[in-house]
Amino acid sequence: MQEFTNEVIELELLPKYEEVNLNAPDPKYWKVILINIFIFFGLIATILTSLIIFIDKIRPSALYLVVGFVLIFILNFLLYRASFKKRGFTLREKDIIYKSGVIAETTSIIPLNRIQHVALDEGLFSRIYKLATLQIHTAGGSSGHMHIAGIPVEQAKAIKEALLKKLDLLAE
Amino acid sequence: MNYDFSKPQRQSISGIVIMAAHTLQHTIRALIIPLAIFVIKAQPKMLTYSAIGIGILTLVILFFSYLSYRKFTFFLDDEKQEFVINKGIFNRTLLTIQLDKIQQVNINQSLLQKIIGVYSLQIDTPGGDSNEVSIKAIDEKIAYSLKEHLLNGQKATPTEISSAENDVLQTSTPFLKLSATTLFKVGLTSNYGSSLALLAGFIYAIFHNAKELLRAFDTDNGQVEAAIKTGVSLFSVGILVAIFLGILLVINIIRTFFKYYDFEISKHRLSLLISSGLFSKKNTLLSPQKVQITTFSQNYFQKKFNLMDLNLKQAHSGEPQNEKDLTKTNLQVPGCSPTEKDELLLLILGKLPETGAVFAPNYRFLNLPIVFTVLFPMGIFYIFWFNFQQLYPYYPLTIFYFFVATLMIYISYRKHRIVVTRDLIIKRSGIWDISSEIILPHKIQSITTFQYPWHKSVDVGHVNLHTAAGIIHFKYGNYTEIKLLVNYWLYQVESGSEEWM
Numbered sequence: 001m002q003e004f005t006n007e008v009i010e011l012e013l014l015p016k017y018e019e020v021n022l023n024a025p026d027p028k029y030w031k032v033i034l035i036n037i038f039i040f041f042g043l044i045a046t047i048l049t050s051l052i053i054f055i056d057k058i059r060p061s062a063l064y065l066v067v068g069f070v071l072i073f074i075l076n077f078l079l080y081r082a083s084f085k086k087r088g089f090t091l092r093e094k095d096i097i098y099k100s101g102v103i104a105e106t107t108s109i110i111p112l113n114r115i116q117h118v119a120l121d122e123g124l125f126s127r128i129y130k131l132a133t134l135q136i137h138t139a140g141g142s143s144g145h146m147h148i149a150g151i152p153v154e155q156a157k158a159i160k161e162a163l164l165k166k167l168d169l170l171a172e
Numbered sequence: 173m174n175y176d177f178s179k180p181q182r183q184s185i186s187g188i189v190i191m192a193a194h195t196l197q198h199t200i201r202a203l204i205i206p207l208a209i210f211v212i213k214a215q216p217k218m219l220t221y222s223a224i225g226i227g228i229l230t231l232v233i234l235f236f237s238y239l240s241y242r243k244f245t246f247f248l249d250d251e252k253q254e255f256v257i258n259k260g261i262f263n264r265t266l267l268t269i270q271l272d273k274i275q276q277v278n279i280n281q282s283l284l285q286k287i288i289g290v291y292s293l294q295i296d297t298p299g300g301d302s303n304e305v306s307i308k309a310i311d312e313k314i315a316y317s318l319k320e321h322l323l324n325g326q327k328a329t330p331t332e333i334s335s336a337e338n339d340v341l342q343t344s345t346p347f348l349k350l351s352a353t354t355l356f357k358v359g360l361t362s363n364y365g366s367s368l369a370l371l372a373g374f375i376y377a378i379f380h381n382a383k384e385l386l387r388a389f390d391t392d393n394g395q396v397e398a399a400i401k402t403g404v405s406l407f408s409v410g411i412l413v414a415i416f417l418g419i420l421l422v423i424n425i426i427r428t429f430f431k432y433y434d435f436e437i438s439k440h441r442l443s444l445l446i447s448s449g450l451f452s453k454k455n456t457l458l459s460p461q462k463v464q465i466t467t468f469s470q471n472y473f474q475k476k477f478n479l480m481d482l483n484l485k486q487a488h489s490g491e492p493q494n495e496k497d498l499t500k501t502n503l504q505v506p507g508c509s510p511t512e513k514d515e516l517l518l519l520i521l522g523k524l525p526e527t528g529a530v531f532a533p534n535y536r537f538l539n540l541p542i543v544f545t546v547l548f549p550m551g552i553f554y555i556f557w558f559n560f561q562q563l564y565p566y567y568p569l570t571i572f573y574f575f576v577a578t579l580m581i582y583i584s585y586r587k588h589r590i591v592v593t594r595d596l597i598i599k600r601s602g603i604w605d606i607s608s609e610i611i612l613p614h615k616i617q618s619i620t621t622f623q624y625p626w627h628k629s630v631d632v633g634h635v636n637l638h639t640a641a642g643i644i645h646f647k648y649g650n651y652t653e654i655k656l657l658v659n660y661w662l663y664q665v666e667s668g669s670e671e672w673m
Contacts, residue, residue, distance in 0.1 A: 011656050011659070011660055012656075014659040014660060014662075014663050015659065015662075015663075016655070016659055017655070017658060017659060017662060018655050094662075094666040095662060095666060101622065103624065103625070104622045104623060104624050104625075105622060105623050105624075105625070106620060106621070106622040107620065107621050107622070108618060108619070108620045109618060109619045109620075109658070109662060110617070110618040111616075111618070111662065111665045111666045112666075113665070113666065114616070114617045114618060114665065114672065138617040138618050138638065139487060139617050139640040139672070139673075140617030140618050140638030140639060140640060140643075141488075141638065141640075141642075141643075143620075143636070143638060143643060144617050144618040144620075144638030144643075146618070
């Protein structure tokens with residue numbers, strides 16, 4: 001009881017999550033995104049060409065389809081580029097912050113004492129570039145999870161270890 | 173009475189009957205229509221054979237129920253603080269539940285169980301399929317004793333559960349009790365939605381089954397549809413609607429009575445015991461500190477009757493789940509007075525909501541709903557309107573729709589508020605049922621804030637608070653204020669050492 005204090009909290013003096021410096025994803029991760037975009041659009045392009053070649057009814061509107069396709073492709077490319085530039089994460093003493101978003105700018109914060117478990121995921125293309133995705137799960141359901149992509153494997157492993165160590169400390 | 177749960181033990185022997193009846197019920201429910209058709213169409217000789225077949229099936233089910241009864245054992249491991257269930261005839265399953273992970277114990281009694289005089293016991297853990305951990309047949313006293321052990325495992329030693337304790341348990345006076353008149357009021361004023369769904373399902377089932385049966389007689393020439401058509405022409409639509417609403421109200425009242433008859437909440441030790449039910453008695457025991465979101469709501473009628481609806485949400489696995497799971501983790505107190513509500517809130521939150529800072533959304537809150545639910549459908553209607561003459565007389569409907577929908581969106585905007593007090597977060601929302609969701613900051617699992625690029629210049633943004641029982645949204649708020657709040661909540665979560673469950 002003697003140690004009990006109840007000071008007024010100055011909201012303005014609290015640490016500000018929105019002002020921390022973020023670690024950008026590894027530049028190599030952009031290549032992984034590019035590979036994924038090209039595979040996806042390559043598939044659609046193949047379907048589109050075969051439709052134009054084999055179905056007579058579609059052929060007259062081929063020009064519109066191709067123009068539409070190219071426009072969507074460029075838009076997609078630009079959006080991903082913008083979102084890649086926006087991405088970033090920071091590990092603070094008491095929480096982890098991740099900023100992302102294709103159109104909207106989303107910032108998620110998970111306090112370390114609310115983490116349930118941490119997983120490390122290496123995709124097929126990510127592995128080529130020695131990158132990994134760090135998945136942080138909470139009890140808040142799938143919407144409360146955090147997937148941080150494009151971290152160099154070594155760094156990701158180190159972060160995972162650090163988080164797990166913190167979890168152990170909390171459990172004690 | 174002192175029960176020793178440390179040694180593996182079986183369920184009550186009558187569990188065989190319960191399990192057999194359970195399986196039989198499922199089989200019959202699945203086969204009822206083909207069976208009915210078969211009975212109508214088959215020759216008498218075939219009927220005897222099939223009766224013998226059903227007899228054999230019942231015997232086989234009984235035999236398997238006996239086997240699974242033999243193979244089903246449970247015990248409490250005091251040292252490891254675990255509850256262990258061993259089950260399965262061919263595939264053996266060993267279930268281990270850590271006692272501190274248990275958030276709720278249900279003791280239920282169906283009609284058949286009431287006749288035999290046993291109870292079923294179910295253990296809820298967050299993220300677990302609760303059906304997995306259930307004991308189908310158990311004596312009342314053992315059930316209550318086991319429940320006490322499970323929920324107070326860490327504190328209670330076996331000797332503490334004495335007969336005196338047990339008597340106290342049964343005689344503890346409930347602090348909230350719903351009388352028949354209250355239930356009647358509740359039935360009149362709330363939960364129309366689920367009754368409507370029930371009625372719709374019922375009508376569909378009748379329609380569907382009537383057609384099936386007629387088809388079995390090879391006489392379906394559209395009589396069902398014709399009957400409905402003549403029905404419509406006989407009554408005017410107005411009378412039909414009135415009858416429909418009347419039926420809906422009656423069903424709602426009956427349903428409320430079935431579900432919440434003899435509804436009681438009593439408190440003992442660290443947990444709350446909630447019991448209700450007309451035919452099948454339902455008992456639920458939960459620890460208040462494991463409730464994640466507390467919601468109370470009130471609509472216009474309830475306000476006139478001075479009633480409130482209280483909903484306690486507990487942690488769930490977070491995966492998309494069905495209605496049944498939801499009702500299991502959500503406990504509803506159907507009708508309580510404001511003072512009873514305060515009493516319950518005090519028990520669950522440890523304090524009453526004080527007045528705090530109220531944050532309102534920006535008027536841009538209105539834009540999207542108006543575009544998508546008002547302008548967009550009306551635009552489509554008018555495209556048709558210009559092209560089809562038959563639609564000409566219906567245009568007043570769209571004007572009516574425009575005003576009603578706009579009014580509803582406006583009300584939802586006026587009611588969308590977040591109230592932040594020193595140690596509570598209250599989110600208000602609703603159009604007809606105005607609800608307040610209350611959470612303690614340390615129940616927050618993670619926070620997400622987001623902002624669209626076109627809202628940057630006007631400083632408007634959104635925040636989602638993820639809890640183990642769902643998400644609290646606050647939309648179109650002042651982003652600077654939101655950031656300030658988020659920093660405050662993070663400070664509360666990270667500086668405190670309170671467990672979220």
